Amino acid sequence: MTGLLxxxxxxxxxxxxxxxxxxxxxxxxxxxxxxxxxxxxxxxLVGNAPDAxxxxxxxxxxxxxxxxxxxxLATSGPGVTLAIDGRAIPAGQSAEAMPGQTATISAxxxxxxxxxxxxxxxxxxxxxxSRASHRRSGLGPPPIRVGMTVPVEAGGVSQPSPLRLATVPxxxxxxxxxxxxxxxxxxxxxxxxxxxxxxxxxxxxxxRMGVFLDGPSVAPVAGSLVTDGVxxxxxxxxxxxxxxxxMRDCQTTGGYPKIATVISADLDxxxxxxxxxxxxxxxxxxxxxxxxxxxxxxMIDGLRPEPAIRQPDTSRLMQTNLIDGVWGxxxxx
Numbered sequence: 027m028t029g030l031l032x033x034x035x036x037x038x039x040x041x042x043x044x045x046x047x048x049x050x051x052x053x054x055x056x057x058x059x060x061x062x063x064x065x066x067x068x069x070x071l072v073g074n075a076p077d078a079x080x081x082x083x084x085x086x087x088x089x090x091x092x093x094x095x096x097x098x099l100a101t102s103g104p105g106v107t108l109a110i111d112g113r114a115i116p117a118g119q120s121a122e123a124m125p126g127q128t129a130t131i132s133a134x135x136x137x138x139x140x141x142x143x144x145x146x147x148x149x150x151x152x153x154x155x156s157r158a159s160h161r162r163s164g165l166g167p168p169p170i171r172v173g174m175t176v177p178v179e180a181g182g183v184s185q186p187s188p189l190r191l192a193t194v195p196x197x198x199x200x201x202x203x204x205x206x207x208x209x210x211x212x213x214x215x216x217x218x219x220x221x222x223x224x225x226x227x228x229x230x231x232x233x234r235m236g237v238f239l240d241g242p243s244v245a246p247v248a249g250s251l252v253t254d255g256v257x258x259x260x261x262x263x264x265x266x267x268x269x270x271x272x273m274r275d276c277q278t279t280g281g282y283p284k285i286a287t288v289i290s291a292d293l294d295x296x297x298x299x300x301x302x303x304x305x306x307x308x309x310x311x312x313x314x315x316x317x318x319x320x321x322x323x324x325m326i327d328g329l330r331p332e333p334a335i336r337q338p339d340t341s342r343l344m345q346t347n348l349i350d351g352v353w354g355x356x357x358x359x
Contacts, residue, residue, distance in 0.1 A: 028095040029175040030144065033128065036086020038234075039170040040159040041148055044077040049154055050278045056258060057158040057166065058274050060139045060234060060297035063195065063326060064102040068143035070329045071100035071120040071189050079150070079157035080143040081170060087133045088142070090176070092123045097178060098145035098188065099123055104197075104298055105135030108142075118194040119334050120145075137298035149177035160275060162235070189331035197295035201308040202288055205315055207261060209283035212249035220244045221261075221269070221285060226305045234275040237296060239305070243267030246283050256280045259288040273297060291318035 042065065045058020059065040059082060066076035074080075081088070083103075100120035101108040108115040109130040115121040123129050134140040150157050150167040159166035170176065210218070220242040229238030245267030256262065260272045262282040271288055272280075274297075288296060289310065299305060310318075 028097065028178045029093050029149075030081075030090035030097070030129070030178065031093055031175050032088070032170055032172050033091055034087070034089035035170050035172055036084060036088065036133075038084035039086075039088060040082050040161070041079050041150055041167040041170070041176070042082040042158050043079040043156055045158045045274060046154045046156040046165075050255075050257070053278050054154060054165070055160050055163065055275055055278065057160040057234075058156070059141070059158075060274055061103065061137075061141070061294045063197065063294050063322070064104075064106075064139065064141050064298075065143075066326045066329060067102040067118075067191070067194060068100045068141040070331050071102075071118070071191065072098045072143050072145040073187075073189065074143060074145065074147055076326050076329065078143070078147040080141050080148065081131075081176065083131060083134065083140040083142070085134050085138060088131045088170075090129045090131075090142070092125050092127050092129065093175065094125055095178075096122050096124050099129050100143050100189075101131045101141060102143075102194075103134050103140035104137030105132075106140040107132040116190070118192075119190040120188045120331075122188060138300055139297060144176075144178050146179040149179040162275065188334040190334035191329065191331050195325055195329075197298065201306040202292050202296050203308055203310045203315070203318065204259075204261065204286040204288050204292075205310060205312055207284035207286045208254070209246070209249060209251065210285050212246040212283045213244060213263070213285050214247045217244035217246070217263075217267075217285065222307055222309065224304075224306055226307070228299050228301045228303050228305060230301045232301055234273055236273055236276060237271040237299075239269045239271065244269060244285060246285075249283055251281055251283050253279045253281045254284070256284065257287070259290060259293055260284045261286045261288065271296065289315040289318055291315070291322040294322075 042059040045056040069078045111127045131142045226241035231238045
């Protein structure tokens with residue numbers, strides 16, 4: 027079976043796709059890639075659908091040895107690079123790796139989450155329509171650890187054809203956008219102003235389940251909530267007034283009031299903000315949120331890779347007979 031043998035990996039690495047849609051009413055978390063744009067970029071560079079399952083890394087680098095058959099690989103994420111047996115691959119380009127070679131995905135130098143995609147996709151069984159790993163429930167593939175082999179669907183590719191993107195899209199900058207939440211009237215004017223004030227930073231406890239914010243208190247002044255539905259992007263506020271933005275692995279209900287909801291189009295770039303980084307927010311209308319999501323989807327749908335110029339692999343050239351025969355004619359001085 028073709029696969030990628032894990033020889034080095036950081037904590038938190040997992041298999042992710044777009045997650046489980048339609049199951050939240052049964053208490054099943056969505057899970058899925060923290061940065062769907064980066065997932066899509068890596069996938070289209072190897073000829074996969076944008077939402078195919080890939081390897082998601084967290085901050086650290088990883089190394090994978092190719093088994094049995096050639097594979098086509100690509101990486102993405104802020105500042106993430108790919109190397110095959112130490113040979114650097116240009117950004118925004120896929121590359122073939124031969125059996126026995128080692129593919130290295132670098133550390134995420136400018137964000138939090140990186141992605142390694144392989145042509146054909148990973149060959150773990152889907153659960154509830156998804157191959158996404160959800161650590162807290164145990165749904166999906168197991169966490170990626172040294173010594174395990176990540177299987178490749180359809181045995182890899184027989185004739186890898188590297189692809190490239192002429193322009194690799196990046197996340198927008200600026201404040202994270204939100205719409206006011208279902209319990210926003212439980213918060214006073216001071217809390218509303220505080221949420222949009224400068225001075226927020228990403229807390230060190232942040233993970234796939236939630237982004238903790240350090241900054242001014244925005245505690246509710248009224249209301250008593252037993253439990254209520256939540257979604258990725260919900261900004262819950264515990265009694266102490268320290269907001270938590272729920273992310274892809276979040277639960278389906280919660281007992282804290284929700285002052286606002288980060289718009290879907292900004293969840294990817296929020297996920298890539300490193301702990302300790304300053305963060306600002308701004309309120310937008312529902313119509314603006316819908317338009318931003320439309321633009322984000324158009325960006326992914328518009329990813330059109332083209333054939334890449336193959337770079338010579340000197341190790342393969344040294345093992346190849348480049349002369350197919352000997353001319354038997356006489357030589358002239």
